[in-house]
Amino acid sequence: MSPGPAAAIAAAVRAGERSAASAVQESLTAIAAGADLGAFNAVTAEAALARAEAIDSAVAAGEDPGPLAGVPVALKDNICTRGTPTTCSSRILEGWEPPYDATVVDLLNAAGAVVVGKTNMDEFAMGSSTENSAFGPTRNPHDPGRVPGGSSGGSAAAVAGGLTPLALASDTGGSIRQPAALCGIVGMKPTYGRVSRYGLVAFASSLDQIGPMARTVTDAALLYSVIAGHDPLDSTSIPEPVGNLNGALAGDVDGLRVGIVTELCGEGIDGDVLARLEAAAGALASAGAEVGEVSVPAAVFGLSAYFLIAPAEASSNLARYDGVRYGLRVPAPGAVDMNVATRTAGFGDEVKRRIMLGSFALSAGYYEAYYGKALKVRTLVMRDFAAAYERFDVLLAPTSPSVAFRFGERTANPLTMYLSDVCTVASNLAGHPAISVPFGSGADGLPVGVQVMAPALGEDVMFRAAAALERLLPGTQPAAARAGSAGAVTKGTAP
Amino acid sequence: MSNRPGGGADIVWEAGSPGLDAPAGTEWEMVIGLEVHAELLTRTKLFSASANSFGGEPNSHIDPVCLGLPGTLPVLNRHAVELAIRVGLALGAEVQPSIFARKNYYYPDMPKNYQISQYDRPINVGGSLELPSGKVVGIVRAHLEEDTGKSTHVGGAGRIDDAAWSLVDYNRAGVPLLEIVSHPDLRSAAEAREYVTELRATLLAVGASDGKMEEGSLRVDANVSVRPLGSPELGTRCEIKNVNSLRSLGRAVTFEARRQIELLSSGERVTQQTRHWNEDTGRTSALRSKEEATDYRYFPEPDLVPLAPDPAWIEQIRAGLPLLPRQRRHRLAAATGQPPARLALVVERGQDELALEATEAGADPEAVLKHLEQNLADGTDRLTAAGLAELITMEQSGELTSNQVKEVLAEMVTSGESPATVARRAGFESVGAGELAGVVDRIIGEHPAEWQRLCAGDDRERKKMRGFFTGQVMRATKGQANGRDVAALLADRAGTDGL
Numbered sequence: 001m002s003p004g005p006a007a008a009i010a011a012a013v014r015a016g017e018r019s020a021a022s023a024v025q026e027s028l029t030a031i032a033a034g035a036d037l038g039a040f041n042a043v044t045a046e047a048a049l050a051r052a053e054a055i056d057s058a059v060a061a062g063e064d065p066g067p068l069a070g071v072p073v074a075l076k077d078n079i080c081t082r083g084t085p086t087t088c089s090s091r092i093l094e095g096w097e098p099p100y101d102a103t104v105v106d107l108l109n110a111a112g113a114v115v116v117g118k119t120n121m122d123e124f125a126m127g128s129s130t131e132n133s134a135f136g137p138t139r140n141p142h143d144p145g146r147v148p149g150g151s152s153g154g155s156a157a158a159v160a161g162g163l164t165p166l167a168l169a170s171d172t173g174g175s176i177r178q179p180a181a182l183c184g185i186v187g188m189k190p191t192y193g194r195v196s197r198y199g200l201v202a203f204a205s206s207l208d209q210i211g212p213m214a215r216t217v218t219d220a221a222l223l224y225s226v227i228a229g230h231d232p233l234d235s236t237s238i239p240e241p242v243g244n245l246n247g248a249l250a251g252d253v254d255g256l257r258v259g260i261v262t263e264l265c266g267e268g269i270d271g272d273v274l275a276r277l278e279a280a281a282g283a284l285a286s287a288g289a290e291v292g293e294v295s296v297p298a299a300v301f302g303l304s305a306y307f308l309i310a311p312a313e314a315s316s317n318l319a320r321y322d323g324v325r326y327g328l329r330v331p332a333p334g335a336v337d338m339n340v341a342t343r344t345a346g347f348g349d350e351v352k353r354r355i356m357l358g359s360f361a362l363s364a365g366y367y368e369a370y371y372g373k374a375l376k377v378r379t380l381v382m383r384d385f386a387a388a389y390e391r392f393d394v395l396l397a398p399t400s401p402s403v404a405f406r407f408g409e410r411t412a413n414p415l416t417m418y419l420s421d422v423c424t425v426a427s428n429l430a431g432h433p434a435i436s437v438p439f440g441s442g443a444d445g446l447p448v449g450v451q452v453m454a455p456a457l458g459e460d461v462m463f464r465a466a467a468a469l470e471r472l473l474p475g476t477q478p479a480a481a482r483a484g485s486a487g488a489v490t491k492g493t494a495p
Numbered sequence: 496m497s498n499r500p501g502g503g504a505d506i507v508w509e510a511g512s513p514g515l516d517a518p519a520g521t522e523w524e525m526v527i528g529l530e531v532h533a534e535l536l537t538r539t540k541l542f543s544a545s546a547n548s549f550g551g552e553p554n555s556h557i558d559p560v561c562l563g564l565p566g567t568l569p570v571l572n573r574h575a576v577e578l579a580i581r582v583g584l585a586l587g588a589e590v591q592p593s594i595f596a597r598k599n600y601y602y603p604d605m606p607k608n609y610q611i612s613q614y615d616r617p618i619n620v621g622g623s624l625e626l627p628s629g630k631v632v633g634i635v636r637a638h639l640e641e642d643t644g645k646s647t648h649v650g651g652a653g654r655i656d657d658a659a660w661s662l663v664d665y666n667r668a669g670v671p672l673l674e675i676v677s678h679p680d681l682r683s684a685a686e687a688r689e690y691v692t693e694l695r696a697t698l699l700a701v702g703a704s705d706g707k708m709e710e711g712s713l714r715v716d717a718n719v720s721v722r723p724l725g726s727p728e729l730g731t732r733c734e735i736k737n738v739n740s741l742r743s744l745g746r747a748v749t750f751e752a753r754r755q756i757e758l759l760s761s762g763e764r765v766t767q768q769t770r771h772w773n774e775d776t777g778r779t780s781a782l783r784s785k786e787e788a789t790d791y792r793y794f795p796e797p798d799l800v801p802l803a804p805d806p807a808w809i810e811q812i813r814a815g816l817p818l819l820p821r822q823r824r825h826r827l828a829a830a831t832g833q834p835p836a837r838l839a840l841v842v843e844r845g846q847d848e849l850a851l852e853a854t855e856a857g858a859d860p861e862a863v864l865k866h867l868e869q870n871l872a873d874g875t876d877r878l879t880a881a882g883l884a885e886l887i888t889m890e891q892s893g894e895l896t897s898n899q900v901k902e903v904l905a906e907m908v909t910s911g912e913s914p915a916t917v918a919r920r921a922g923f924e925s926v927g928a929g930e931l932a933g934v935v936d937r938i939i940g941e942h943p944a945e946w947q948r949l950c951a952g953d954d955r956e957r958k959k960m961r962g963f964f965t966g967q968v969m970r971a972t973k974g975q976a977n978g979r980d981v982a983a984l985l986a987d988r989a990g991t992d993g994l
Binding site: 079 | 565567569601606656657663793794797798799800
């Protein structure tokens, strides 16, 4: 089992075999070389190097900086960092610096990790291509003419491009897993409540979850283990302790019951993607897993429910950006005019579209028909999953209906873009953990991800299946073949 | 338009009075329901750790959560929940599992542009409040929510739309509020005031709020409608805001009811509106109509989990509740034989315990209440129940005159001494019966002509001479004679009972 580049750095730094400063410098150099990827909104080089030196001093003094000692980590730009701008790739947060760190940032620091910068994203995490960023797109390291997926495209490109071994991102309807699949890396959404949301700028509170992106399953598990756990600052945080995952990562899948979700393997899913899913299922079966098919009927309605619930919560969560207290203010005579002018200038089209959609869904007279019905569908999704998990330990599905698409390909029709999330939203609606693992390539040699889903707090069995898939893929190298060769992506057709 | 108190507490207007164009004899009834917002006496805010305290430099009691900064999350204050439950239990409400909801609307002093409140599942449902008059007012609900900040609009007419600029103080943002909603059971301004007074006393008794209307820790919105007396249907209501004192409440609902009666009496309709009470003009004016009302787009607050207080905890809170004003009135009523309405004042002043003890010590209940009501408005301080009972005995046996009793009582309040000690030191030696008879006889002997007029004169003459002799006796005894004893002696000497 490959320990993964992050684990390797941490082990070397803890053993005094390598300095944190060198690891951080290497990452900063790669970030500079890969600037054309557009992965970062901000690079905190000075602070990162200072912190690396402090870690090296600690090691020299005989202290253990923690399980992520000296490991450079990129943060999606919706995770609050004290004194460093946190923009959500939106103009509306222009100039705002949080006066506090997110809980996950505290946990990273306590584990010896070094934050090197903030990554690009679809504005307020609304999108599936990172084309909705106010600061320009991020390119897919595998093909600069294609999107990295979204909304966590910056974090995915940073890890896939070898700029950082690890990144944190957020997943509301697939925003970690889909870009991970499109960029050929591992991306995981934990059980809702497993990782504190304190300091994550909210998109849809009942769906948002922070999770890891890494080049290997082991590295993803390592980062997950650091950030998971109860946080009294998040009322939806789960109090149960987090178990050790080492056994799961090393364990086999003999007898593991794996269900392929039939509803997510039909119409709308590209053949090359389905071929890789079948290959993954076959590999698991050959390793002793009991693979079967399972119907999760409500999974197909999940997308519609998701596109009512998420915008509804967003319409409320984003109301605070009014120009009164922080961020952008466009002056106008009168408070209401100022609110309107600020929000008109500060939000992009997709954000405005979802605010309107969500406001409508919650309006008097429409609530029951839209939001209320969506909540019922959500209950059905949970019920259908529960039935499926009576027969299977984990479920298998594609992560994305297609490989990475070209810039502009889906921007003309928002509904086409929304379909990018069809395989991932059900886990968010149910609050279940899910992980995307690279499993070879599809059309044009682009990466394809396979998704492993598990019941609530089933991270252990989920990681067991994911680690097995990684081992079973013949001839795999950890993705990010492009580490140190970011110059190869300078030519592109992106807008 | 006449304001006829009539029987009971109802205030009824009679149409056909000047200014009204309705059939003479049409009588109107006022219907009021009140929404009371009480700030809860917690150390910190409802969802964050900054201080819940009145005043302070603007924006000095703030933190990232109550400012609604991006990424922050609310964490419910357990003490606020306990206080809400205390009030619920005091009102006889059902304390139920509840959920928080977001009430969405834009205003600069509301940091998130939504208020975390409770909507279809409030923590307390039902219940009632018994007023001193005996009237029972139904309670719809009492739910938890967060307060907003405070805006100061500078320039223009002082409103947000035309101000030159506005200043916002977020010290109050996130302070826990309990919104207590009554049924439209109140029928007069006096009843509305009585309800708020009783509710405030109840909140104070359970330690939930300091109830300071002048500081805004107790705020009242009034829903007012009118209907023909005897009609079972409710009229169209208006909600009156900016009522900042009990007096304003009375004035505002009275004005508003009259306004509505004038409209209805002249064949017009009442429009459902939110109206603003102006203390200076004594009038209400329209803020917004129902059509313009904000759609709050309520939905369950996803950042908080459902609130389901442990039943054992609720019972523990119930067991720790003090006696409520209503219970104290009834307790004193049982001991004194007086109606609870009369006892409201004594209970409000916290003198009911003293009254009970004095009564139990054998004092005449009526005398005890009379002293508390009339002579002890400024407090009882060091006065003991035993001392009060002893004083009443001395008063009723004629040992002390009523003037002396007042002086002795005042001294007892400050010194805590027994009435005998105070009376002795003050030289209030009572004039003995034999001694007094001697004085009376001596004075009769000294004034034979006047005595003759007293005995033989007409009623007017006799009354005048009775005053003359009483005055002489008082002068001779330096005011220490008991007036009733003097009158009895004079009657005895004159040979008339009804002197």
